[in-house]
Amino acid sequence: MIERLGLVTTQLPTATSSAMVLLAVVMPVLLGVLGGAWRPLRGWPGLALALIPLLALLWLVQQIAVHGTQAWVLELGSLTLHWRANGLTLLLLLLTQWLVLASAVYTPAYLRVAEQALGRGAVWLWPLMGLLATSLSLIWMAADLLTLYIGLELMGLTAVGLILLPGREEALAAGMRYLLLALIGSLAFLLGVALLLGSWERLDLAGLAVVVEPSPVLWVAMALLSAGLLLKAAAFPLHAWLVPVHGSAWTPVSALHAALVIKASFFIALQLWLVLAPQAAAAAWLVGGMGAAAVVWGGLLAWRADKLKDVVAWSTVSQLGYLLIGFPLLIGTSTAVASIAWAGVWLQLLAHSLAKAAMFLAVGNLMLATGESRVSGLAGASRRFPLSLLSFGIAAISLVGLPPSAGFTAKWLLLHASLAAGQWPWLVVLAVGTLLSAAYVFRVFRYSFVEDVEREDYRPVPLRMDLVALALALASLILGLTATWPLALLAIAGGTP
């Protein structure tokens, strides 16, 4: 399994690709700081924030596709940092920049409509968003525990900062609770790292994969690492902090958080398991069980939720469960099963990120337009805001996993993998999850089709905001039938193209 992560490569980086990687990683934060000098209502810093790294990344994809995985070793005094760029990394980097681009275009218009008086804190928006993009890029590229820790810590703190931006009381309460939990998670992670360092005296993942042996120390370290990461990923039953955070943050921040931040913790967790404990099937089943519970519990609460944003937030808890099912399918299974599940897990991650971001933005638009935050406030929306509702609908198709969306293709792969592995419980979980998610999204639709409402005080949102949501939703739809493209990129794993 480890070769799929591209940790072992003989390919030396070229000077240009190093420059491009630096551009992709460092540029967002530089531009963000620069953008902080202007008021956040201006759109262009955000645009540059994402567009320049995106172009650099596209060039890098070309390089990697031709030459295969590349790795960098950075010597900083006594510290050695390992970075690598393979197909998976690039896919996640592209996803990150694409979503940052979308929220950068969306945010200025959103703030103009949503916030009458912007507090002083709002100047922090672009710097924080840039920092978030950088820390995520670090996490995707990291091939050693130190970089991972730096990235994780940076990401957590930036996310807290972004959530605190609205400055309202409930945002402060949710943000501080999040900060506390994120710190606990980081602490657990750090302890795990320390244990590994103490026992095997190295931090690079490729090296650790060779030297670690099953031992109580490893199990304790793995338990600490996983606990910390799963807490940050809002995995059931450690998910309670997520809904208030999403409910009180600015909509584009919620979108980025749900689409990327919690995925980063999941990514690290899966990577560490594959590297350090690739045969721990029993423990992987435990994580799968947590996933199953998350699918059901998150789905049920999304169905019962009264507020629109809570529906979307609970749906994140539920959908993350699908990803956790990847653990038992990837760990300790045959190569045939694992290769199907591998494609399924990452496609599911892509699909969910795009669809969830689109759904948050669409819901944000609907809430601004109707002035209602409750699901029942949507009555009559289908006639008045068809575009927002269309974005919501397309995103919903992908979340439920109906064809022809990427969510469907991913679910198909996960179902196939569970069948091929003979792991029946996951079939049931995926089926129940589908029905529950259909139940909660169609509940929203049901209200929107109500016709007999007489209300006049609607505030249509600027077209730009609708188009951003639609673009993200369409991306999640189109990836369904064109899944060969991301999967071909995923296939660029080891040292050879």
Added chain:
Amino acid sequence: MSQAWLPLITLATSLLVAPLILLLPERAWRARAVLNLSAALLKLLLVGLMVVGLYQGREFAFGFTVVPGVEFLLRVDALGMMFAGLSSLLWLATTVYAIGYLEDSPNRKRFFAFFSLCVASTTGIALAGNFFTFLLFYELLTLSTYPLVVHRGHSAALAAGTVYLRYTLSGGLVLLLGVVALHALVGDITFGEREMLRDLGPEYHSLLIGLFLVLLLGLGVKAALVPLHGWLPRAMVAPAPVSALLHAVAVVKAGAFGIVRLVYDVYGIQLTFELGLLTLLTALSVFTILYASLRALAQQELKPRLAFSTISQVSYIVLGISLFGPFGTIAGLAHLMHQGLMKVTLFYCAGNYAEELGIHRIDELDGAGRRMPLTSLAFTVGALGMIGLPPVAGFISKWYLGIGAVQAGMSWVIAVLVASSLLNAAYFLPILHRLWFRAGPEHGKGQWPEERHLGRFETSSWLLWPTLATALFSLLAGLLAGLPFSPLDLATLVATEEYLP
């Protein structure tokens, strides 16, 4: 080159119309009508081209890989062409009808966009070359029908929409599980590659039976096999063109068509027979035919009666394919087309009565034949066809079903056919009697519930012409059944391919 693209373009005609309609403003009804009608005409033309090509033995296929081992495949074969022909012909008629029916009502843009999407899904189902592609469009059909069912937005419509989704999404999920399982077992099965399952050997037979049942459960929901039929009568709250095209033709036929594909092109009739599954299908369809007819008899409103009649009639298709032998096949497949034509006519008529006179209940129909002679004539043709009287198309279906039953050595099915025809007569003849022979408001007795004068003729010509056209087609399909390109001829072509290696 053009041969690979023809199925794709056919699909695109209605698929691309949907976003175009959404882009047009709500007011621009003329532009929308032109767009709709030209797309429908173009599609009919393209399907015609493919049918001609098929008779000349040409191959049309388009495909690409979605994920390794899973292919998206559009392919033209005789069976698919029957369904595509039916849906594109009726799309044209129903578009005309819907333009008239929805005149001046709100949300027309949304209606026509999803309507086109439905037709695109139906075309996709018809052209699908493997189970994955079929599933894709089968689910898309569910999604695109929901906004049409809840179109009116009142609480009855919303409740019906919820029931509809509960049934169809669960059915779709079960189907998905079955298809994935089949995929895990033997990989991608192109429709027609029957040997893949046949060669598996007897140790797989119990597994295959299980899978067949799962797939049948998934498909049976849309085909409205009793006891999975509960959504159909409720979905009748939808506007008349929706009930006509979608619930008489597109949705229920998608289910029936799926069962046909499952039996003939995935398992193969031989294997299905050997596994003893044909008997199950016969039993299911006979039960559905009789039960739904009895329920139809009890309905006091026109549309629910037609809905139960649909449930009953669609099972004739399943009954036909479950009779082992070419005549059963021909009967089942020809009925796929015949029932569509006749039932759509009946639904148009129901819509005309409701629009022009405000009639919803059967006992309000007294004397309507005098007020609306042409509509009532069309209704009579459809009703007689359903009963199975010559020369309407329904007679051909029942005749071939009878022969098929004898050929398969199941003569008791004839008794079922007779019983069902009697039941059909029992619920249709009283309506005809009321239409033509009872004195009503037009004879100076009582008054119509809500009379409107919609057009120069007995009702708006947008509503009238499609009704007459489909009634005429139902007659012609029966009268000219022996000519090439008739439904019977196409059905014979399929049956020949099926039984002659």
